[in-house]
Amino acid sequence: MTNTLSDLLERAAGRTVPVVCGITDDQLAGPTPCAEYDVRALVDHLFQVVVNFQRLAAKEDSDFGDGARFAGHGDWRTEFAAQTRALAEAWAVPGADEGETGAMSMPAALVGRMALGDLVxxxxxxxxxxxxxxxxxxxxxxxxxxxxxxxxxxxRTMGVFGTERELPAGDTPPSDFDRLLALTGRDPRWTRPAPERPAAGG
Incomplete structure (x- = not known):
């Protein structure tokens, strides 16, 4: 199996899209491991990533500040799936991962892996x-x-990653994915808060 950037994006999307499509509308206001985002805002952010990194593959300007509301509007799940396919196709174009791209003139191959990281x-x-x-x-x-x-x-300087978390020692060593989550400041053991029960007699 090849490991071109486009292949990696396609493989990641194959596991991300079912999660996004499995979100119900009544879950959009729920909390996420990213404290600054609820589910709706995180889906909106991920959609922005998928669209803007197509532009970056083409060495075009991106715009992550448009604040577009996406989740919960129209057939947003189908649109997300279509745009992730377009993302992999954009990075399959010859030369997409060569040279530099983006406002910070970063190596295109690294920029493409930023999109991969967001999907994962x-x-x-x-x-x-x-x-x-x-x-x-x-x-x-x-x-x-x-x-x-x-x-x-x-x-971390830009506030995109939190402080790297220390993983607990135990009989089972942390997985590579646990280490990745900890690197970004996430707690691999994070779970949804239990819903509050109404007070007795309320």
Whole structure:
């Protein structure tokens, strides 16, 4: 199996899209492991990533500040699936992962792996937030860990990553994916808060 960036994006999308499509409208206001995002806002963010990184593959300007509301409007699940396919296709164009792209003139191959990382990590965020199963493709985890290890110092300075979490020692060593989550400041043991029970007699 090849490990071109486009292949990796396609494999990651194959596991992310079912999670997004499995989100029900009544879950959109729920919390996620990203404290600043509820489910709706995180889906909106991930959709922005998928669209804007198509532009970055073409060496075009991106715009992550449009604040578009996506989740809960129209056939948003089908649209997300279509745009993730377009993302993999955009990075399959010859030369997409060569040279530099984006406002910070970063290596295009690294920028493409940022999109890969968002598909992998945010799929876990959304799965945990909505009670779904999610197991990332091991090859994509390896690629994302390498890219995020390079990006982590800058990402923490910019507030994109939290402080790296210390994983608990135990009989079973942490998985590569647990280490990736911890690198971004996430707690791999995060679970949805239990719903509050109404007060007696209320």
């Amino acid at each position: 990590v945010h799929a876990w965020d959304l799965a945990r937030a909505t009670g779904q199963e999610y197991a990332p493709d091991p090859g994509t985890v390896t690629e994302v860990r390498a890219a995020f290890g390079e990006l982590a110092p800058t990402a």
